[in-house]
Amino acid sequence: xxxxxxxxxxxxxxxxxRIKRYRLRRILGVPALFSAGYGNVGSSIYxxxxxxxxxxxxxxxxALGIAGILFIFTALTYAEGxxxxxxxxxxxxxxxxxxxxxxxxxxxxxxxxxxxxxxxISAFTIPPYLSYFWxxxxxxxxxxxxxxxxxxxxxxxxxxxxxxETSMVNIGAAIIDIVTQVSLVIIGFIxxxxxxxxxHRIVDNWPxxxxxxxxxxxxxxxYTGIETMSQMAEETKQPEKRVPKSLLLMIAAVLVIFAGISxxxxxxxxxxxxxxxxxxxPVAGIAANLPLALLRDILKPLIAILAGTILLIAxxxxxxxxxxxxxxxxxxxxxxxxxxRVHPRFKTPYISIILFSLVAxxxxxxxxxxxNVFKNMGALYAFGSLxxxxxxHASILSLRIRKPELPRPFKLGWNLKIKGYExxxxxxxxxxxxxxxxxxxxxxxxxxxxxxxxxxxxxxIFYYLYRRREHLPLTHNEGExx
Numbered sequence: 491x492x493x494x495x496x497x498x499x500x501x502x503x504x505x506x507x508r509i510k511r512y513r514l515r516r517i518l519g520v521p522a523l524f525s526a527g528y529g530n531v532g533s534s535i536y537x538x539x540x541x542x543x544x545x546x547x548x549x550x551x552x553a554l555g556i557a558g559i560l561f562i563f564t565a566l567t568y569a570e571g572x573x574x575x576x577x578x579x580x581x582x583x584x585x586x587x588x589x590x591x592x593x594x595x596x597x598x599x600x601x602x603x604x605x606x607x608x609x610x611i612s613a614f615t616i617p618p619y620l621s622y623f624w625x626x627x628x629x630x631x632x633x634x635x636x637x638x639x640x641x642x643x644x645x646x647x648x649x650x651x652x653x654x655e656t657s658m659v660n661i662g663a664a665i666i667d668i669v670t671q672v673s674l675v676i677i678g679f680i681x682x683x684x685x686x687x688x689x690h691r692i693v694d695n696w697p698x699x700x701x702x703x704x705x706x707x708x709x710x711x712x713y714t715g716i717e718t719m720s721q722m723a724e725e726t727k728q729p730e731k732r733v734p735k736s737l738l739l740m741i742a743a744v745l746v747i748f749a750g751i752s753x754x755x756x757x758x759x760x761x762x763x764x765x766x767x768x769x770x771x772p773v774a775g776i777a778a779n780l781p782l783a784l785l786r787d788i789l790k791p792l793i794a795i796l797a798g799t800i801l802l803i804a805x806x807x808x809x810x811x812x813x814x815x816x817x818x819x820x821x822x823x824x825x826x827x828x829x830x831r832v833h834p835r836f837k838t839p840y841i842s843i844i845l846f847s848l849v850a851x852x853x854x855x856x857x858x859x860x861x862n863v864f865k866n867m868g869a870l871y872a873f874g875s876l877x878x879x880x881x882x883h884a885s886i887l888s889l890r891i892r893k894p895e896l897p898r899p900f901k902l903g904w905n906l907k908i909k910g911y912e913x914x915x916x917x918x919x920x921x922x923x924x925x926x927x928x929x930x931x932x933x934x935x936x937x938x939x940x941x942x943x944x945x946x947x948x949x950x951i952f953y954y955l956y957r958r959r960e961h962l963p964l965t966h967n968e969g970e971x972x
Contacts, residue, residue, distance in 0.1 A: 520736050562741055755772055
């Protein structure tokens with residue numbers, strides 16, 4: 491007689507439920523990565539000039555130039571980090587591996603703030619450019635802000651459908667944008683650039699030391715695409731090769747165009763005009779001050795359409811980036827897993843897309859009535875992004891010490907030997923510079939200080955409650971287990 495048990499009629503058999511882990515699709519190449527990053531960085535020239543000019547005045551090109559150097563240091567740090575750890579998360583992923591979970595959460599939560607502001611400020615500057623076709627887009631705060639909110643809602647819906655559908659739009663618009671920006675720089679140097687005029691406008695309108703440093707901090711908003719490209723590593727084919735290549739390509743394109751546009755702008759208009767009449771649409775101001783009527787008639791509508799398009803891409807890239815960041819934090823149990831839930835059909839983190847798009851709408855709300863909302867957005871972005879960049883630099887240095895055995899397909903050169911470890915000079919300089927500027931922003935800007943502190947405190951409360959509920963230690967380094 492067999493001893494094996496056989497079920498009887500009516501018995502219920504328990505079968506463990508298989509848990510299906512959804513992963514993001516690896517579909518992106520260098521063109522899609524570059525266009526998504528340039529959608530943020532290249533688009534910011536359409537508003538960064540005005541934000542920086544509000545405080546830096548004649549030193550606007552200088553502030554952008556110094557911030558450009560920091561951009562190079564930071565992009566190189568992200569190139570090594572992303573090639574080494576090709577997963578969604580950016581600086582949050584670097585910090586989690588380089589330090590511990592709470593450091594990863596801190597970097598990620600600060601980065602979320604900068605993404606939200608990027609979404610808001612990009613959408614906020616689309617209507618002023620479109621005012622060429624309908625003036626109330628710029629003159630009416632109600633119409634302009636309501637239009638910006640509608641744009642965010644539209645892109646939220648598109649991103650739920652999926653990244654592949656939006657990346658093709660990014661590529662085409664980025665190509666057209668680069669061609670137009672280069673053409674504007676060439677035309678500007680031929681027709682309006684004057685070294686003597688530029689020199690006098692810089693010297694005669696030189697800011698105080700405090701405003702110059704603040705201008706450099708605000709100028710960091712011009713280089714917002716680094717994190718976006720890193721966040722998309724998990725959706726990239728051969729990310730260890732293609733992400734660094736895309737970052738290096740973006741460095742070259744951005745620095746040349748930014749230098750040209752910033753120099754042309756102060757030849758075309760005074761710092762006072764740049765900081766007032768054209769603060770939200772400075773590139774339109776360049777076109778409006780060209781000497782030839784025919785060129786003005788051609789470029790003004792072209793720039794209106796192009797700026798609206800590329801700023802739309804920047805808004806979209808912000809939503810893409812923050813949703814992928816939330817996906818990473820949730821998957822590694824740094825926040826509730828519901829935020830990393832992927833749509834079964836579209837394979838996109840739809841809950842985080844909806845949630846943080848709604849927060850971006852809340853950030854836009856003061857646009858209905860606040861006069862200084864533009865500058866406040868810039869300072870708030872600097873608070874979050876510089877804090878995230880600090881963690882990125884510090885994490886790369888920490889990983890050089892703690893995990894020197896990790897493969898580094900892209901490894902930074904120019905290293906200092908410290909106790910036998912190779913420490914990249916660019917990363918050290920990047921850490922010192924971003925930390926210094928962040929402290930100055932924290933001390934001198936009350937709006938970004940208190941909103942930023944409030945954002946971080948709320949985040950830490952949720953982090954504490956979530957980790958306690960899951961019976962997880964606050965500082966456990968999950969990266970050690972993987």
